[in-house]
Amino acid sequence: MSNRIVECVPNFSEGRHAETVGALVEAVRSVPDVYLLDQTMDPDHHRAVLTLAGLPDAVAEAACRVTKAATDRIDLSRHGGEHPRVGATDVIPFVPIRGVTMQDCVTLARQVGQRIGNELGIPVFLYERAAVRSQRVQLEVIRQGGLRNLAERMATDPDWVPDFGPRVPHPTAGTTVVGARLPLIAFNVNLEAEDPEVAHDIARAIRFSSGGLPSLKAIGVSLASRHLVQVSMNLTNFEETPVHVAFDAVKREAARRAVRVAGSEVVGLIPEQAVQRSSEFFRTMERFDPSFVLEHRLQMAMKSD
Incomplete structure (x- = not known):
């Protein structure tokens, strides 16, 4: 290759x-x-x-x-x-x-x-x-x-x-x-609520276009099959807003509304530098596996070729 x-x-x-x-x-x-x-x-x-x-x-x-x-x-x-x-x-x-x-x-x-x-x-x-x-x-x-x-x-x-x-x-x-574009991180936080407006309000509070965190885009969605709502985010520059900062912002806004966090997930792969930038968060994140790291996945794929 x-x-x-x-x-x-x-x-x-x-x-x-x-x-x-x-x-x-x-x-x-x-x-x-x-x-x-x-x-x-x-x-x-x-x-x-x-x-x-x-x-x-x-x-x-x-x-x-x-x-x-x-x-x-x-x-x-x-x-x-x-x-x-x-x-x-x-x-x-x-x-x-x-x-x-x-x-x-x-x-x-x-x-x-x-x-x-x-x-x-x-x-x-x-x-x-x-x-x-x-x-x-x-x-x-x-x-x-x-x-x-x-x-x-x-x-x-x-x-x-x-x-x-x-x-x-x-x-x-x-x-x-x-x-x-540059590497983007798709990061979601699930909340113990069923009213989609909760997620919409939190997304509005944290996204850059509404005066929130830089390089962060967010929307609120309903996860009807799981009886949850979700703040779905794109981090377009993880140096400006690392994953752990985005998570803390959602958690803080959820607490203000008396809503608990049900979990979080990275969709797709994540650059190694982004993991290092939020290393403590990823050490404690449920269901995170080193194989989700882009460079690791690419290296393994090339070795198996």
């Missing part, structure tokens, strides 16, 4: 049908020089996340193949889940890991976005470092109001013409957002 490694973390609007996620996994595994490092699915969020890494061109090919597989199998018009979404293949970020630059990932993102638009007829919006329009840098701005709202903007606002593909959503796959 080359010393040039790119990570890709595609998110799909499917978390309830294992056979569908299995088909996505097989699409990734069909490409040489790509390692599938992790896969998760959640029925309440109705979302699946795959983590793959490998040679840049191979990872780009895998991203295109898995998007095709999702387009063939996921009907967004029948979708009902807690997580915000605008597409069957909702978002495809590329992340530089080793021997590649952010600009390399920007180039990959734009190439993949163009292929998805041209070959699959899906509108594509570029975001984060790959964005070519300032209003599309933030993923939450693109997804604001869901697919229906985005479709209205696409049809009526010249500033929201897709970067690639048609100007109307695909009838079953919707749209896809593709970009390049």
Whole structure:
């Protein structure tokens, strides 16, 4: 394996049908020089996340193949889940890991976005470092109001013409957002409550856009199957807001509302530096395993090749 490694973390609007996620996994595994490092699915969020890494061109090919597989199998018009979404293949970020630059990932993102638009007829919006329009840098701005709202903007606002593909959503796959970014940590804290407003209020209190912690995005969701609610967070810069600081903020806001924390989880993989930054927290975290560390998982995958 080359010393040039790119990570890709595609998110799909499917978390309830294992056979569908299995088909996505097989699409990734069909490409040489790509390692599938992790896969998760959640029925309440109705979302699946795959983590793959490998040679840049191979990872780009895998991203295109898995998007095709999702387009063939996921009907967004029948979708009902807690997580915000605008597409069957909702978002495809590329992340530089080793021997590649952010600009390399920007180039990959734009190439993949163009292929998805041209070959699959899906509108594509570029975001984060790959964005070519300032209003599309933030993923939450693109997804604001869901697919229906985005479709209205696409049809009526010249500033929201897709970067690639048609100007109307695909009838079953919707749209896809593709970009390049730094490593992101998806971190959730579950609360012993059933009223989703509790989680919404706490998310609003701690996220940066509402005056909270820097580099922290948060939403509140209901985990109906578990009779809990959840503060679902993305930490876009763990140096500015480490995992333990985010956890303490949720715990503090929950205590103010007389709500207990039921547990926490990292979704997908986490950079080793982030674990070191919050080492005491991870030593006591339930269900945390060193194999969740990105570098460890990649090393093990390459050894077994």
